[in-house]
Amino acid sequence: MANPQLSYEVEIRFYFDSYNTARKKLPFLDESLRTVDWWDTAMYGLELFHADRMLRIGNLVYEDNHKKRYLGWKGPDIGDFANIRSEIDEDVTNGIENSVVLAKIGGIQKFLTADGVIDELSRLRYDKFMSFSGKNTIGRYEPLDIGIKLMSCDQLKYPLMVEIEKIASTEKEARLCEEQLYEISNELNLQDRLVKEEPTHLLYEAVYGK
Secondary structure (H helix, E strand, C coil): CCCCCCEEEEEEEEECCCHHHHHHHCCCHHHHEEEEEEEEEEEECHHHHHCCCEEEEEEEEECCCCEEEEEEEECCCCCCCCEEEEEEEEECCCCEECCHHHHHCCCCCCEECHHHHHHHHHHCCCCEEEEEEEEEEEEEEHHHCEEEEEEECCCCCCCEEEEEEEEECCHHHHHHHHHHHHHHHHHCCCHHHECCCCHHHHHHHHHHCC
16 A cells, blocks of 8 residues: 555556466566455445546455555546556554545545544545455565565456556656556566456446446
């Protein structure tokens, strides 16, 4: 997850039919993937989604069984080859005061509990319209300076995907990251496995159709 300040998430993803197939195409997977979490994510505000914004509540359960809840916001996708979105994720597990995300949508600027955040979304009429859950195995591959995520979710058209990500602090830097991800995709010969749709959009197709 990104920190509570605005950053740019630059990501590409590829589908595979099995982990063995993925590791053959990405031989550094075994040495890179380290942390496992189980997640569920709920999307709020269908009108925001139709305007290419994302408002979400995410719950994570880690291998040691500790839990986290996040409130997240993503701006419109400005990428060409990769998905590039401005992003804010706030840890609301123990509540939050003066939420940056809630401020963007006209929410109350005071302390709210984790459940109070959801109540505030309801008050603002940003209702939950879809949700999904799955398992992530996360890591980094330092030689290419990339974050890696193996995502398993049976609700999606592609139930097993590998996501490669870079985080940028400015749009200009994000464009450079996009070029780097394009080069990595070519070097690994993965163009035919590229999935341009983000997981939330794949879920929307599964729930509502195109």
